[in-house]
Amino acid sequence: MMGRPMPRRLTETQAAAFREEGYVAPVPVLDPVEVSHYLACLANFETRHGRVDRHKLRTKAHLLAPWINALVRHDALLDAVEDVLGPNILCWGCGFIIKEPGDGAYVSLHQDGYYWQWEPHEQVTAWLALTPATRESGAMRMVPLPVDRPDPIVPHEENWQPDNLLMRGQTASGIDISRAVDVELQPGEMSLHHEYTPHASSANRAAHRRIGFSIQYVTPRMREIGERTSASLVRGRDRFGNFDSEPVPQCDYDPAALTVFEAQQARYKTVASRAAGTIADAGSDDGEATPPALSAG
Numbered sequence: 001m002m003g004r005p006m007p008r009r010l011t012e013t014q015a016a017a018f019r020e021e022g023y024v025a026p027v028p029v030l031d032p033v034e035v036s037h038y039l040a041c042l043a044n045f046e047t048r049h050g051r052v053d054r055h056k057l058r059t060k061a062h063l064l065a066p067w068i069n070a071l072v073r074h075d076a077l078l079d080a081v082e083d084v085l086g087p088n089i090l091c092w093g094c095g096f097i098i099k100e101p102g103d104g105a106y107v108s109l110h111q112d113g114y115y116w117q118w119e120p121h122e123q124v125t126a127w128l129a130l131t132p133a134t135r136e137s138g139a140m141r142m143v144p145l146p147v148d149r150p151d152p153i154v155p156h157e158e159n160w161q162p163d164n165l166l167m168r169g170q171t172a173s174g175i176d177i178s179r180a181v182d183v184e185l186q187p188g189e190m191s192l193h194h195e196y197t198p199h200a201s202s203a204n205r206a207a208h209r210r211i212g213f214s215i216q217y218v219t220p221r222m223r224e225i226g227e228r229t230s231a232s233l234v235r236g237r238d239r240f241g242n243f244d245s246e247p248v249p250q251c252d253y254d255p256a257a258l259t260v261f262e263a264q265q266a267r268y269k270t271v272a273s274r275a276a277g278t279i280a281d282a283g284s285d286d287g288e289a290t291p292p293a294l295s296a297g
């Protein structure tokens, strides 16, 4: 571990597990008072704007309300993300993934990187539980695989199903699902997973809503192939300028932020509708250190 900074929130074991297994959990980040606060914010938001159903608030929700924007900037979340990505962090997107009791919603086995055309692959998804995410309520299941491996993205079959929360019903082939590990989380705990890590989740058979908040963080060095898009600098500095910066909403559906949200939403649909092949890692000589937990041990 020589030369690697001391982790801020993950243990050394957890930071190593992220590299070796592609995910780490549980990471405690919010205390019960904070969990209650964010649940109340969500309840107020739903009272004012309608229930957050399975297709609403799924991408760049941080542009829609000040409290969502504050959550993606929460220090405890960012400390853990910093242990994986290093000190400079952008929030690319986020969304609520809510499974109502008995609604049948599930997520097929997939890799996030199947659609994302990003390089280098300096990305992590933080998935925060606001209610218990258990085997019964439809917690995520991860297939442990090292981040650093040849040909990490496998072919996906596309088979749209109404209850599948994935837009095209993409399902990874050739992955041994029997190796999947249940990632059960209590409210206030989160998991971190890399875009190469295969994961899935089953329907909610519990009596409560399973409320998860999924945030995609990237380093400023990361860029999207093709169209230029936007992201929010949430920690450190951005010496690369690969993304347009995003406004911070001052109220729900602040018009300035909503314009950016809608433009990105339209683009996201286009990206998600074309299957991505594996993108070769293009090592860049930019003088910025490789993120701590993404560098080989």
Ligand SMILES: O=C(O)CCC(=O)C(=O)O
Binding pocket: 097, 107, 112, 125, 127, 138, 139, 140, 199, 200, 201, 212, 214
């Ligand atoms: O919420 C779920 O069950 C799945 C979430 C997911 O696939 C993700 O955040 O990448």
